[in-house]
Amino acid sequence: MKRIYIVPHTHWDREWYLPYQHYRIRLTRLVKELLNILDNDPDYVSYHLDGQSSVLDDYLEIHPEDRERLRTRIVEGRIKVGPWYVQPDESLVSGESLIRNFALGIRKAEGMGGSLKFGYLPDMFGHISQLPQVLRGFGMSQAVFWRGLGEVAARSQSELTWEGADGSELFAYRLSNQLGYSELFHLYSDPGKAAEQIRGAVERHLAPASGIDTLLLMVGVDHMEPQRDLSRIIREATPLLPEYELVFGTLDEFLNEAERITHGKNLFKAFGELRDTNRVTTGAFNFLLANVLSSRMYLKQANAQAQYLLERWAEPFSVIASDLGASSYPTGLLEQSWTYLLQNHPHDSICGCSRDEVHRQMMTRFDWSTEISGQLRDEALYSLMAQIDASALPKERIVFHVINPLERTRRDIVMTELYLPANEPSFRTIDIYDSEGNRLPSQLLDVRPEFRCVHHHETGLRDMAMLHNAAPPEERGILPGLEYSLKATVAFMPQTLPALGYATFTAVPNRKRVPERGIIVKGHSLENEWLKADVHFDGSITLYDKKSDQCYEGLLVFEDGGDGGDGYTYSAPLIDEVFTSRGIQAAVSVSADGEALGALRIERSWELPAALAPDRKRRASERRTCRLVTEVSLGVEDEWLGVKVTFDNQAADHRLRVAFPTGLKSETSWASAAFDLVERSVKVVQPDEEAWIEDAVGVFPNHGFAGITDAGGKLGFAVAPLGLPECEVAADGTLYLTLLRAVGYLGSPDPLTIVSGAGPNFPTPDGQCPGTHTFRFALVPHQGRPLEGEVWRKAHEHHLAVRTVQMRHAVTVGEKNATDGTGALPMTQSFLQLGGERHPFVLSALKKADSRDSILIRLFNASDVTGRTTLRWWQKIGEAYSVDLAENRIAPLTISDEHEIAIEADGKKILTIEVVPRLQVVASQLSSVIFS
Numbered sequence: 001m002k003r004i005y006i007v008p009h010t011h012w013d014r015e016w017y018l019p020y021q022h023y024r025i026r027l028t029r030l031v032k033e034l035l036n037i038l039d040n041d042p043d044y045v046s047y048h049l050d051g052q053s054s055v056l057d058d059y060l061e062i063h064p065e066d067r068e069r070l071r072t073r074i075v076e077g078r079i080k081v082g083p084w085y086v087q088p089d090e091s092l093v094s095g096e097s098l099i100r101n102f103a104l105g106i107r108k109a110e111g112m113g114g115s116l117k118f119g120y121l122p123d124m125f126g127h128i129s130q131l132p133q134v135l136r137g138f139g140m141s142q143a144v145f146w147r148g149l150g151e152v153a154a155r156s157q158s159e160l161t162w163e164g165a166d167g168s169e170l171f172a173y174r175l176s177n178q179l180g181y182s183e184l185f186h187l188y189s190d191p192g193k194a195a196e197q198i199r200g201a202v203e204r205h206l207a208p209a210s211g212i213d214t215l216l217l218m219v220g221v222d223h224m225e226p227q228r229d230l231s232r233i234i235r236e237a238t239p240l241l242p243e244y245e246l247v248f249g250t251l252d253e254f255l256n257e258a259e260r261i262t263h264g265k266n267l268f269k270a271f272g273e274l275r276d277t278n279r280v281t282t283g284a285f286n287f288l289l290a291n292v293l294s295s296r297m298y299l300k301q302a303n304a305q306a307q308y309l310l311e312r313w314a315e316p317f318s319v320i321a322s323d324l325g326a327s328s329y330p331t332g333l334l335e336q337s338w339t340y341l342l343q344n345h346p347h348d349s350i351c352g353c354s355r356d357e358v359h360r361q362m363m364t365r366f367d368w369s370t371e372i373s374g375q376l377r378d379e380a381l382y383s384l385m386a387q388i389d390a391s392a393l394p395k396e397r398i399v400f401h402v403i404n405p406l407e408r409t410r411r412d413i414v415m416t417e418l419y420l421p422a423n424e425p426s427f428r429t430i431d432i433y434d435s436e437g438n439r440l441p442s443q444l445l446d447v448r449p450e451f452r453c454v455h456h457h458e459t460g461l462r463d464m465a466m467l468h469n470a471a472p473p474e475e476r477g478i479l480p481g482l483e484y485s486l487k488a489t490v491a492f493m494p495q496t497l498p499a500l501g502y503a504t505f506t507a508v509p510n511r512k513r514v515p516e517r518g519i520i521v522k523g524h525s526l527e528n529e530w531l532k533a534d535v536h537f538d539g540s541i542t543l544y545d546k547k548s549d550q551c552y553e554g555l556l557v558f559e560d561g562g563d564g565g566d567g568y569t570y571s572a573p574l575i576d577e578v579f580t581s582r583g584i585q586a587a588v589s590v591s592a593d594g595e596a597l598g599a600l601r602i603e604r605s606w607e608l609p610a611a612l613a614p615d616r617k618r619r620a621s622e623r624r625t626c627r628l629v630t631e632v633s634l635g636v637e638d639e640w641l642g643v644k645v646t647f648d649n650q651a652a653d654h655r656l657r658v659a660f661p662t663g664l665k666s667e668t669s670w671a672s673a674a675f676d677l678v679e680r681s682v683k684v685v686q687p688d689e690e691a692w693i694e695d696a697v698g699v700f701p702n703h704g705f706a707g708i709t710d711a712g713g714k715l716g717f718a719v720a721p722l723g724l725p726e727c728e729v730a731a732d733g734t735l736y737l738t739l740l741r742a743v744g745y746l747g748s749p750d751p752l753t754i755v756s757g758a759g760p761n762f763p764t765p766d767g768q769c770p771g772t773h774t775f776r777f778a779l780v781p782h783q784g785r786p787l788e789g790e791v792w793r794k795a796h797e798h799h800l801a802v803r804t805v806q807m808r809h810a811v812t813v814g815e816k817n818a819t820d821g822t823g824a825l826p827m828t829q830s831f832l833q834l835g836g837e838r839h840p841f842v843l844s845a846l847k848k849a850d851s852r853d854s855i856l857i858r859l860f861n862a863s864d865v866t867g868r869t870t871l872r873w874w875q876k877i878g879e880a881y882s883v884d885l886a887e888n889r890i891a892p893l894t895i896s897d898e899h900e901i902a903i904e905a906d907g908k909k910i911l912t913i914e915v916v917p918r919l920q921v922v923a924s925q926l927s928s929v930i931f932s
Contacts, residue, residue, distance in 0.1 A: 002213045003245045004202060005254040008230055009048035009220040011122060011181055012055055014086060016222075016348040017746060017760050019357040023223065024058050030225045031059045035069055038078050043231035045248045046077060048218075051120030052084040053108035054343070067112075074113030080250060082109030082116045083138065088345035090121075090128040091275075091701040092293065092300065092725055094307045095674030095910075096844050096858070097345060098131075099885055100338050102138050103850065106886070118255055119143035119170070122181040124347050125289045126275035130675040132164030133910055137885030142255045143172045146180040147288055150276020156268035157211035159258055163271050165676045166908035171259040172270070173216065176205045178282045182221040189229055191236035198241060205282065212261045216254050273678055277696040279687040287758050290697045291570040293726035294655070294738040295352030296359055296767060301775075302366040303350060304704075304723030304799075306341050306373070310334070312405045312800055314373035316500065316846035317380035319855055320831050323875055323917060326383035329848050330376050337372040340365045353567030353759060355746060356766035377803075385805045387823035390504060393435070397506035400806040404497040407834055407843040411496045412797045413597050413635030415445075416804040418507055420486040422449065427509035432492040435504045435827040441636055442492035443515060443594025450487040491597040493636050497802065500843075501830035501874075519636065520598030524588050526634040526641070531781070533632060533641050539586035539602040541632065543641060545781035550715050552781060555660045556643065557582045558628065560608055562619045563655045563741055566748035567767060568758040569694070570655060570741060575618040579608060581628070591631060599633035611652035616750055624650040640720065640778040640794045647775070649742060652768045656740040660779070662717040662733045664710040669729035670786060671706035672795070675844070675860045675910050677786060682708075682729050694754040698728045699738070705795040708733060709785055716786060720795035721777040739775050742768045787840055787863055832857070834903075835870035841903065844910070849887055855915040856887065864907035871901045871913065878918035885912060 010030060015023055037044050049055055060067055073079045085105035088098065109115030119135045119142070121127060126148045135143060143162060162172040176183045183201050187194040198217065206215045219227070227233075231248060238246045247253075278286040293300075315334060322329040344362045348354050385401045393399055402414055418430065432442040490507070497503055520526055524535045532544040543552045558581040565571035584604060592599035606626045609619035627648040634641055647656065670679045684698045700706070706727040707718030719727070719737050726738035746764050747757025778798035782789025834841055840863035849856050861867040880893040880901050893901050893913065905911045 001243065001245055002202065002207065002215060003247060004198065004215050004217050005247050005249040006217050006219060006234055007048055007249060007251050007254065008226060009181065009218055010050055010224050010226075011220065011222045012050045012052070013222060013348050014054060014058070014343070014346050015358040015361075016354050017762060019355060020361060024062070026223055027055060027058055028062050031055070031070070032063070032066075033228070034079065034226045035066065035073065037226055037228055038073050041231055043235070043248070044078070045231070046080060046250045047226055048080045048251055050087070051082065051116060051122070052087050053082050053105040053115070054086045056081060056108055056112055071113045074109070077114070077250070080116055080252070081112070082106050083118075083140065084120070085342050086346045087120075087123065088342075089292070089347040089351050090124050090131060090674070091126060092350050093303065093345050094311065094703065095130065095134070095860075096311050097307060097342065098134055098674060099137075101342055101345065102134070103886070104335075104338065104342065106138065107850070116252060118252060119145075120251070121145035122175060123147075125292055125351065127273065128674045128676070129165040129272035129678055130673070130908070130910070132162055132170045133166045133168040133675070133908075134885065135170060136168045137910065139884070139886060141170055142259065143170045144175060144251065144255070145172060145274070146175040147278070147286055148274030148276060149174060149270065150288075151279040152268070152270060152276065156270075158209045159211055159262050159267060161267045161269045163269055165272050166906065171255070171262070173255060173258060174209075175218070177209065177278070177280050177286055178205045178284060180286065181218050183217055184219045185221040185224060186227060187219060187230065187233050189233060191233055191240060194233045195237040195240035198237065198244070198246070202244065211265070212258060214254070214257050214261055216251070273673070275700070277687060278693055279691045281691050284693060284755075287568070287694050287754065289568040289758055290699055291565065291726070291741065292351035292353055292568055293699060293701055294570070294741040295567045295743070296769065297724065297738075297740055298769065298773065299350060299352050299359060299362060300725050301723035302363065303344065306366050306369045308800060309370055309373045309377065310337055310341065311845060313377040313803070314380070316405065317384065317403075318376055319846055319848055321380040321383045322848070323855065324384065324387060326387055327380060331848065333372055333376060337369045337376075340369040340372075351567070352767070353746060355762060356764050359766060381803060381805050384825070385502070385807060388504060388825045388827060389823050390807065390827060393504070393506055397433070397508050398806065399504070399506055400804050401502045401504050402494065402497060403502045403803045403805065404500065405800050405802075406793070406796055407500050407832060408793055409496045409499050410797055411494070411637050413491055413638060414494055414802055414804070415489065415491050418488045418490060418806060419450075419483075420488060420509065422484045422486060424486050424509060425511070427511045429510050429513050429515050430488055430490050431508045431510045431513065432490065433506045433508070434495060440492050440494060441595040442490055443592070443596050444488060445491055445592060446489040448487055449484070451482070451484050453482050491592070491594070493596045498828060498830035499834070500832040502828070504827035516595040517593050519595045520634055521590055521593040521600070524600060526598045526600060526632065528634055528636050528638065530639050531634060531641060533634060535588055535600050535602060535632065537585060537588075538583050539581060539588070539604065539630060543779060543781060548715055548781065548783045550781060552660070552662055552717060554582075555779065556630065556632075557659045558656065559659055560654055560656050562609070562612060563653055563743055564612055564616050564748060565741075565751050565753065566743050566745040566757055566759065567764065569748065569751055569754045570697075571748060571751040571753040573612055573616065573618050574752065577609065577619045579606070581606065592633065595636065597633060597635050599631055602630040602632070604628045608651045608654065619653070626650050640780045640798060642798065643777050643779060645739065645775040646772060647740065648772045649740060649770055652742055652744060654742050655738065657736045657738050660717065660719060660735040660737070662708055662735055664708050664715060664717060664733045666708050666711050666733070669700070669706065669708045669735075671700060671702035671727060672704050672792070673701065674703065676908060677862050682731050692755075698730065699726050700728070701725045702727050704799055705780065705786075705791055706735070707780070707786060707791065708735060713785060714783065716782045716784065716789050716791070718780040718782065718786065718791045718795070719777055720780055720791070720798050721775070722799050724775060724777065737777065740769055740773060744768055792842060792862060829874065831874045833872040835872070839869035840867040841869055841905075849914060851887065855917070856883070856912060857915060858910065858912045859903070859905075860910045861905045861907055866904065866906050868902070868904045871903050872899050873915055874899070876918035877901070877915055879916040881914040883912045883914045885910070887912075887914070889914065
């Protein structure tokens, strides 16, 4: 007899084809109705509230009076929530944000009575290779998912094993290929009709796909309110289905039973990333929707900036400042910044496939997140830099500090903004000196007057601008730091900057020194010790890698084709017209030429079709002028070529990409991903005609770099885009980076690359992305595989530029200065170091523990072999532990030299280390003695 678990649920999109507040009104009615049902029907076993906890916040903000009522039902297990805070897109957000999503979701759910303990992945557009390890890190060993198996779904049953990149395994259940989590939207109130519904679902979809007689039947659909008479219908339909045992149950009960039944059986095993296009005839709605990677690219760019700001600036330096005692750790503010950011990560939100109103509101949440984290970063950095003893430096000089957020030392160009008095005498360069007094290669890039407001959290330092004079606090203005000044932008080449630390420099305006020219710029070429870039008349470039003696020709060619798709899918019109910048005369000029940095500007006016023609089968004959400006730059010691593209989009219904024909031949490409470096085939195999529901695509996600290595493993070429997640590598070795997709529908009325639009056919004018866009990326030729070529380091140098903190203006010798700098910190300091430069470890987080007064450092081994290094913390370590992702201690770690911990991790492993500073351990011991 088949045992059928019937699980009522809703799939709750926080925002999608309606804005957030519209959906929240519906959510309040749904939850209110659910509570009333549970109060009045003791046989209504449980309701699955979509595996996320944000619904609790969203409901209780409107109905706080229902907190205990809701909590009671969660404690009883009659409402199921968590472990996510929101159901994200896995590929478009950072690995660290996935961890914070689970951590916040579980904490919210546990605070309200209990969280689910399995991965619920019903609607994500593919699944990342490391999700099994992330789930295991939170104590979860099971997952329910739908999309991404592709051809595998045709030869596997619903019950399977999923093995992640590091070897972590999950028992996984694939939802019905036909309708996923919505096998039945609603049961008929008539028990006879309901029985036929159930029998039809079992016979058509559930039983044929399963290898066992225990089946899952989910009843519900997107935004569906609970069915009031469900328990009666199940009870009355049961005798009409004698061949089945109907169980009004829960997802966790079903998973536990299915795993127990299949234990020891030879289940199909899926490996790593699950991103294949559906290739099964019964999968009418099981789309992969790969082109969400490029929808509304401005969202992806804002998300990357917000993640970097939180993960690599606000949290780490708040930890260090609080560890020093310079400021307290802003736990609540950091959590609020994370919350705003995570609220932008639901799959229909960050993917750019919602109504225009949704995405406008997302930009506000990005602003809120970055306003908080940016201010916390600035306060932490200023608090730290104020502790530096700079008293030995000449009093007549500007003093500033350069902060490196990378876990590795670096030696690339520093761009600093220095503020001088508004009446500063004329100068034509600014000399930069290190703390030993050595003048460094530098050049002035810009100078302009600026009226600014700066603010510090410490009352005594509130008017930061006023620190530039000797006025006592009583005589300063009442407004926070209003200042007229000159802002000078200077590029200079430092000696090596310490890993996750800072170095101190001074600056002196100079009118007498004649700026040096021609160090890097030579005509229309840029050249240093490592690279040479020749810019041709049409703006394409030839890049010569001096290390490998390899030449890459015809790079940086722009291609623009039509797009009749939508927020989910790219779809070229039936008769496309593709435009290319190759052969179009460009105006090339020198925009920076000095001893530190060279840059060339390439300008074009590009005539592109205004939109699709009225029949949407071709591009229109009308043309619009789109201004395209590209700047390529090279620092005197840079091992990568910087590229900045500014595009004024005056056209509609098109896709803009930039091509890099590497000439390298390989069957695979590779790209960074969440806690991984993923290798993928460059061959695209289309589904059979009888199984086709959407085209297979060659595009794939990246988390900051992607590239190709030749078949011999000797030469490689990477592009390192900042917040541009869609790449493709063709079989001929050409790498494409998508810059923009401009489309006008949530769901296209006439796509050619998919059987139908994946969303309703709402017009979305904002999806055309009109106006000026700026894109940044680096070109990274290298030798060997990406880890051997240190592509991760070079990409991070591009994405995570240093910050500078200016402590004082130049003053007359002998004049009193409010910031002479007589603190306890040295003028150069590394806070966190990993031993050696060739280890495979990448920093993911440096934060305070959620429930203990200790420090968490998260790394991952990007290689597929065991990695070893040492971790050195700047303060003395009292205790150290390895912990899981839920921050539970696993085992103590050995400390050497009071500062150092030996690190070892298998390939692809995420490693979280808890450090308890020695002073805290001593204080705890003293407290124990006193109170005992």
